[in-house]
Amino acid sequence: xxxxxxxxxxxxxxxxxxxxxxxxxxxxxxxxxxxxxxxxxxxxxxxxxxxxxxxxxxxxxxxxxxxxxxxxxxxxxxxxxxxxxxxxxxxxxxxxxxxxxxxxxxxxxxxxxxxxxxxxxxxxxxxxxxxxxxxxxxxxxxxxxxxxxxxxxxxxxxxxxxxxxxxxxxxxxxxxxxxxxxxxxxxxxxxxxxxxxxxxxxxxxxxxxxxxxxxxxxxxxxxxxxxxxxxxxxxxxxxxxxxxxxxxxxxxxxxxxxxxxxxxxxxxxxxxxxxxxxxxxxxxxxxxxxxxxxxxxxxxxxxxxxxxxxxxxxxxxxxxxxxxxxxxxxxxxxxx
Amino acid sequence: xxxxxxxxxxxxxxxxxxxxxxxxxxxxxxxxxxxxxxxxxxxxxxxxxxxxxxxxxxxxxxxxxxxxxxxxxxxxxxxxxxxxxxxxxxxxxxxxxxxxxxxxxxxxxxxxxxxxxxxxxxxxxxxxxxxxxxxxxxxxxxxxxxxxxxxxxxxxxxxxxxxxxxxxxxxxxxxxxxxxxxxxxxxxxxxxxxxxxxxxxxxxxxxxxxxxxxxxxxxxxxxxxxxxxxxxxxxxxxxxxxxxxxxxxxxxxxxxxxxxxxxxxxxxxxxxxxxxxxxxxxxxxxxxxxxxxxxxxxxxxxxxxxxxxxxxxxxxxxxxxxxxxxxxxxxxxxxx
Numbered sequence: 001x002x003x004x005x006x007x008x009x010x011x012x013x014x015x016x017x018x019x020x021x022x023x024x025x026x027x028x029x030x031x032x033x034x035x036x037x038x039x040x041x042x043x044x045x046x047x048x049x050x051x052x053x054x055x056x057x058x059x060x061x062x063x064x065x066x067x068x069x070x071x072x073x074x075x076x077x078x079x080x081x082x083x084x085x086x087x088x089x090x091x092x093x094x095x096x097x098x099x100x101x102x103x104x105x106x107x108x109x110x111x112x113x114x115x116x117x118x119x120x121x122x123x124x125x126x127x128x129x130x131x132x133x134x135x136x137x138x139x140x141x142x143x144x145x146x147x148x149x150x151x152x153x154x155x156x157x158x159x160x161x162x163x164x165x166x167x168x169x170x171x172x173x174x175x176x177x178x179x180x181x182x183x184x185x186x187x188x189x190x191x192x193x194x195x196x197x198x199x200x201x202x203x204x205x206x207x208x209x210x211x212x213x214x215x216x217x218x219x220x221x222x223x224x225x226x227x228x229x230x231x232x233x234x235x236x237x238x239x240x241x242x243x244x245x246x247x248x249x250x251x252x253x254x255x256x257x258x259x260x261x262x263x264x265x266x267x268x269x270x271x272x273x274x275x276x277x278x279x280x281x282x283x284x285x286x287x288x289x290x291x292x293x294x295x296x297x298x299x300x301x302x303x304x305x306x307x308x309x310x311x312x313x314x315x316x317x318x319x320x321x322x323x324x325x326x327x328x329x330x331x332x333x334x335x336x
Numbered sequence: 337x338x339x340x341x342x343x344x345x346x347x348x349x350x351x352x353x354x355x356x357x358x359x360x361x362x363x364x365x366x367x368x369x370x371x372x373x374x375x376x377x378x379x380x381x382x383x384x385x386x387x388x389x390x391x392x393x394x395x396x397x398x399x400x401x402x403x404x405x406x407x408x409x410x411x412x413x414x415x416x417x418x419x420x421x422x423x424x425x426x427x428x429x430x431x432x433x434x435x436x437x438x439x440x441x442x443x444x445x446x447x448x449x450x451x452x453x454x455x456x457x458x459x460x461x462x463x464x465x466x467x468x469x470x471x472x473x474x475x476x477x478x479x480x481x482x483x484x485x486x487x488x489x490x491x492x493x494x495x496x497x498x499x500x501x502x503x504x505x506x507x508x509x510x511x512x513x514x515x516x517x518x519x520x521x522x523x524x525x526x527x528x529x530x531x532x533x534x535x536x537x538x539x540x541x542x543x544x545x546x547x548x549x550x551x552x553x554x555x556x557x558x559x560x561x562x563x564x565x566x567x568x569x570x571x572x573x574x575x576x577x578x579x580x581x582x583x584x585x586x587x588x589x590x591x592x593x594x595x596x597x598x599x600x601x602x603x604x605x606x607x608x609x610x611x612x613x614x615x616x617x618x619x620x621x622x623x624x625x626x627x628x629x630x631x632x633x634x635x636x637x638x639x640x641x642x643x644x645x646x647x648x649x650x651x652x653x654x655x656x657x658x659x660x661x662x663x664x665x666x667x668x669x670x671x672x
Contacts (some may be wrong), residue, residue, distance in 0.1 A: 224597060238614075246598045257593035261560060262582045264609035278574075291658035293529035 001057035003032040009313045010103035011065035017207060018321055021314030025071060028160030033103045034196040035080055043107035046093060049073045051100055052127035055331030057153065070099045071313075074132050076115065076123045077104070078336055083136050086304060094126050100310060102333060116288075119175045119296035128161045128328035129135050129302040131275060136244060137165035138287050139279035144242045144272045147176030147218050154210060157222035158195060159186035159300065161328035162244060166298050167195050174282045178213050180206055180227070182323045189327070193301050201227070210234030223247050235283065243273040245258045247321075303327025345649045346439035348522045353609035354657055355397060357650030360598040361407060379443035382429060386608050387411045387436055388463035389665030391583050405443055407433045407649075410468050411467050412451065412459045414672055420445050428453065428601035430462050434666070436646060438669060452624075455632035464497045464613045464664035465638040466628045467543050468612060472580060474623050475503035475615035480578045480608045485510030490546060490567060493558035494531060495522035497638065497664035498580060504636050514549050516542055516563070518659045519632045527662070529637050537563070546570030561592035568599040579609040581656075603641065639663025 007029040015024045054076035065071050075098025079091045086109060087093065095112045098104070106112060115126055128134065148154065152172045155164040157180030162221045170177045171194040173220040182202050190198035197213045199206075207230040210216060210261060214234035224246025231241065235312060244263055246255075264271060305326045307316050310333055319325045343365040347549055354428060371381060401407050411434025415427045424430065431448045434440070442448060451462055464470065475501035483489065491504045493499040493510045494515030506513045507530040515531040517523060519536050526534035533541075533549050543566040546552060550570035560582025567577065582591075600607060630636045641662045644653050646669055655661045 064536055133648070206360070213501055243601045245601055255595060255598070258596065258597060259591060259593065261530060261594060262591070262608060265579045266611065267609060268611050269607075269609045271605075271609075273603060273605045273607075275604050277603065278604055 003034040004103075006031045006033040006101055006103050007027050007310050008311060009097070009310050010069045011061070011067055011069060011071050013067070015023050015058075015061055018318055019061060019314065023283045024061065025317075027311040027313075035103060037232045038103075038105060038179065040081060040105060041103055042083050043109065044084050044087045046077035046082045046104055046106055047080050048075055048077045048100075048333040048336075049057070049092075049103060050097060050303070051098060051122045051313065051331040051333055052131065052251055053308070053313065053320050053325070053331060054133070055245065055320055057317050060319055065196060070101050072097050073102075074126060075333075087112070087114065088226050092123060092255055094131065096132065096173070101311060102310065104188045115284070117292070119292050121254060121292060121296060123294075124304060124306060124330045124332065125302065127330060128304055129165055129295055129300060132162035133328060134165050134275045134291055134300075135280070135284065135287050137205060138161045138291060139276060139283040140242050140272075141166055141169045142218075142283055142286070143274070143279055144171070144240055144270075145173070145218055147173065147175055150176070151217035152176045152178065152214060152236075153218040153220065154178045154180075154216045154234070155195075155220040155222075156206075156227045156231075158245065158321045159183075159191045159200065159327065160222065163220065163222055164190070164193055164302065164327070165300065168193055171195075172299075177216070178209065178216065180209070185326065189303055205231040207233060208209075216237070218242065221246070222227050225258070229256070229258045229260055232258070232260045232267075232269075233267055235263065235267050238268050238270070241271040243271060256259050267322060304330055306330050306332050308332045340439075340442065341365050342369040342437055342505040343646050344406045345646050346436070347397070347403055347407050349403070351394075351397055355394060355653055356649065357654055360397065361650045361653075363602075363647040364522060367557050369530050370441075371439060374439075374441060376419045376441060377415060377443060378419050378443070379441055379445065381416045381425045382398070382409055382413035382442055383416050383672075384413045384434060384436075384438055384440065384442045384669040385428075386460045386463055387434060387646070387649065387666060387667040387669055389649065389656050389667060390469070391656055393653050394657055397659050398671065406437050408433050408435050409434075410434060410463045411669075423448070423450065427457060428462075428466065430634075432468065436648065436649060447471065452629070457628060457632060460640060460642060460666045460668065461631065462637065462667060463626075464632055464640055465501055465636060469497035469499050469664060470627055470636075471500045471616070471620065471623050472612045473505060473538055474627060475612060475619040476608075477502055477505045477556075478579050478589070478619055478622070479610070480576055480616055481506070481554055482576070482624075483509065483511055486512070486554035488512045488514065488550060488572075489554035489556065490514045490516075490550070490552045490570070490643050491531075491556040491558075492542075492563045493583065493638070494514050494526045495513050496558065498662070499556065499558055500526070500638060501636065502531055506554070507531075508635075510555045514545065514552065516545070521662065525639055542566040551575070554578065556580060557582070561594070565594045565596055566590070568594070568596045568605075571599065571603050571605055574604050575605065575608070577605060577607040580605060590654060615634075640666055642666050642668050644668045
């Protein structure tokens with residue numbers, strides 16, 4: 001095989017607010033690679049199939065990515081050649097350290113997992129409901145929720161891949177679920193996956209909906225700020241707040257300042273922050289045992305928006321951060 | 337015995353900021369009582385010995401006390417007469433519902449506990465380190481701290497009756513203890529009870545001290561606001577925040593608004609609010625078994641400021657809220 005283009009997405013500039021496609025990141029197709037001859041040095045060569053687009057890529061722009069180097073995120077690819085006995089050509093591999101480029105020589109095998117995919121799900125699902133977002137929902141719900149049937153959960157960003165999975169896990173546990181998102185289309189989706197009360201926070205005030213439908217025993221927080229404040233107001237005594245993210249403060253805007261933190265004391269709240277990697281040891285094998293089959297049976301549904309080509313990463317990220325993506329954002333880099 | 341004066345402290349007006357002695361509460365000595373003949377209706381007559389002065393009295397002014405009626409708080413008294421077989425004349429009783437008056441006919445026996453006091457401690461101690469403040473420290477430290485030896489705890493308001501007990505429990509567990517208070521005299525007291533690092537937050541910025549002495553694994557929060565923000569900055573991954581109170585917001589001032597709540601997520605913090613009454617069932621009998629003997633042996637020390645006479649309650653409360661009381665504030669109402 002002759003050398004082929006190896007397109008990459010390079011980090012170009014630390015953004016101050018929202019990332020600017022073409023400026024914060026740039027697509028570069030100046031490099032080539034010969035898949036047949038590129039030295040592997042004991043590693044393996046992967047052809048990238050899908051790259052995940054997630055809000056926390058914005059966070060990594062502040063502390064992880066190096067100017068001039070490819071950005072990285074969760075992805076799935078197929079092994080083309082290998083000198084590592086644990087990875088065979090044809091294996092599909094998953095990692096959170098996928099470089100955003102078409103071909104990758106991997107020498108950090110410990111960060112890659114071979115996906116079995118007995119259920120023959122689309123590979124993109126493995127960066128969504130069967131990947132990190134699904135794991136986030138699954139692990140933290142199992143770790144922190146402990147809510148008996150009939151209690152009330154409130155899920156913010158309920159149409160995103162994490163929130164949508166949380167809604168369905170909460171319904172499976174027999175809870176009443178209130179869920180918010182920023183468009184009527186997302187509201188319809190949240191209803192379709194079982195939310196008892198779904199609302200568009202741009203049309204109806206969160207504090208009013210929770211006043212009417214609460215008090216709440218669980219708050220799954222994806223957004224922080226004013227929504228967190230409304231959840232504090234509506235919390236029942238002993239409610240648990242699962243702090244997954246505070247997207248409202250991700251883009252360098254002045255964060256909304258919460259005025260009622262005292263309610264943490266008087267309502268005896270348990271507020272738990274978490275980072276998914278710390279929960280894998282306890283919950284990851286359960287996840288791979290339980291969730292992909294449930295997705296295959298249609299018991300856990302998902303919504304995905306695919307875009308095609310690495311050159312669209314910048315725009316897809318911006319659309320994710322501003323709520324213009326429906327469901328899980330995925331870049332399809334190549335077909336097999 | 338002829339009728340005697342039954343002085344009372346009446347709630348007169350809901351304060352907007354700090355309570356104003358003589359206006360928020362007024363001392364009234366217009367009533368009399370005849371201890372020998374007052375009808376008991378199956379209850380018992382108590383002579384009040386000590387009344388506790390605590391910051392949360394300010395809170396009760398907003399939701400509990402009734403204009404024109406006596407205020408109430410924790411206290412200890414001696415039973416003079418009784419028609420209730422569970423309470424005998426000469427018994428010393430403790431309750432959180434002590435009316436602030438010299439003599440009380442009690443018909444809510446379930447809210448009163450007979451104190452054994454085998455250790456012959458001063459009765460005032462039973463509204464301090466052996467009463468609700470000590471219970472607050474004990475119960476929540478046992479419930480939430482779970483910190484192995486060598487870890488670092490930060491205690492705000494470390495010279496108050498709760499904070500001082502927390503410092504000593506943390507030292508008994510082998511932790512390094514950082515403690516803050518608002519005067520040099522309080523700093524000396526905190527050092528005398530074992531704090532490894534004690535500082536006056538009016539002279540040295542909390543954020544600077546924690547930067548130097550942290551990161552912290554436990555934050556015992558009595559104050560909230562800017563101190564909470566500094567503790568978030570200095571928190572180690574997985575740190576536990578024990579949210580006992582946020583005194584900085586008690587007096588109707590605009591609360592300081594915390595800007596870094598996102599750190600709850602990224603540092604995987606466990607933030608636990610609590611109300612002492614919810615923890616009694618699990619911890620109260622351990623408390624009475626362990627703490628009074630430890631106090632009698634001098635293993636747990638305390639600092640107490642006694643003032644004499646119910647008419648000084650308003651001023652004592654104001655001094656407690658503004659940090660002008662040294663240690664636990666107590667009103668001695670009568671000697672036996």
